[in-house]
Amino acid sequence: MTTVRTLIFVAAAHQWSLFQLDVKNAFLNGHLAEEVYMRPPPGLSHPRGVVCRLCCALYGLKQSPRAWYERFHSVALQLGFRSSHHDCALFVRRTSIGLVLLLLYVDDMIITGFDSSTIEEVKHQLFQEFEMKDLGSLQYFLGIEVATSPTEYFLSQTKYIHDILSRVNLTNDKIIDTPIELHAKFSASDGIPLEDPTLYRELVGCLVYLTVTRPDISYAVYILSQFVSATRSTHWAALLRTLRYLRGTLLQCLLLSASSDLTLRAYVDADWAGDVSERKSTSGLCVFLRDSLISWKCKKKSVVARSAAEAEYRAMAHATSEIVWLR
Known part of the structure; x- marks a missing residue:
């Protein structure tokens, strides 16, 4: 999702239009390289012991995602695109006028660039290869609402x-000012075990996706995610606090602005033990491009640091890796 945010920011910075396309039954377009057989579907008369050999991929087949991507990748190469070295779902085409960028996410696409005539040509050629829908200007992508102004994009969920x-049932409940209690410490032995932690796990999974546009809950989600396998009453109470915070900040969104020069700025911090x-130790990272927040992360380290200085240096090393990838 960092690629999605960065692509939208680049479009805002250059005042490019963003268009959204949708492929109908995307996985059915994949060609299988292996021999795969299946039982005949119910209702189809067939001799006993006979099976069907698949020529194309079907939904539910483990080879389908890779087969679809390989098919689309070959079509993109024929159209003059090259896959990015840093994100294989991002395709770049350079023309005499400028760049054209195409981002694929399963069956959804975003296409943008400076060369509007090439964009229309690419869309026409894609429609000849696949059964697709042109959804027009980008407004809603993977659950993310996109609003625009002449120099800004607003992303919200x-x-x-x-x-x-x-x-x-928290639609009319009280609200809280912070997503998690200050200096709160949780462990797997606090509180009473939940009889059925299914709802907790589902809600934490939803919150993980919500961090795509809400960096303010990243640390809270990082904490809550640690207890999905052994959930207790204290963890459920912390989850409800985060939900009440969201209830009070429902209209907050992520602003991608094009008001200053192209400069990467990163901020990183870490605690110790x-x-x-x-x-x-746990480290936090946020990266700005111009005045726009495009990447953030909250992560527990894989090793124990022997000092606060060591924890800080490890956090800086991870931040440097993120910056190199973004550049």
Whole structure:
């Protein structure tokens, strides 16, 4: 999703139009390289012991995603695109006028660039290869609402938050100012075990996706995610606090602006032995391009740091890797 945010920012910075395309039954377009057989579908008369050999991929087949990507990749190469070295789902085509960028996410595409005539040509050629729908200007992509102004894009997941709150009947509940209690420490032995942690796991999964546009809950989600396998009453209470915070900040969104020069700025910090059970450090990272936040991360380190300085240096090393990838 970092690629999606960065692509939208680049379009805003150059005042390019963003268009969205949708491929109908994308996996059915893949060609299988292996021999795959299946039982005949119900209702089809056939001799006993006879099976069907598949010529094309079907939904539910483990080879289908790769077969679809390889088919689309070959078509993109024929259209003059090259796959990015850093994200294989991003395709770049250079023309005499400028760049054309195409981002694929399963069956959804975003296409943008300076050369509007080439964009229309590419769209026409894709429609000849696949059965597709032209959804027009980008407004809603993978659950993310996109609003535009002449120099800014706003990314939000308001409807997605509404759906999450509806699942726990928090639509009219009280609100809280912070997503997690300050200096809170949780362990796997606190509180009473939940009889059925299914809802907790589902809600945490929803919150993980919500961090695509809500960096303010990243640390809270990082904490809550550690207890999906052994959930207790204290963890459920912390989850409800995060949901009440979202209820009070429902309309917050991510702003991608094109008002200053192209400069990468990164901020990173780390605690020391902050995890009460493993004594490992946690680092936080956020990267700005111009004035726009395009990447962030909250992560527990894989090793135990012997000092606060070592924890800080390890966090800086991970931040440097992120910057190199973004550049």
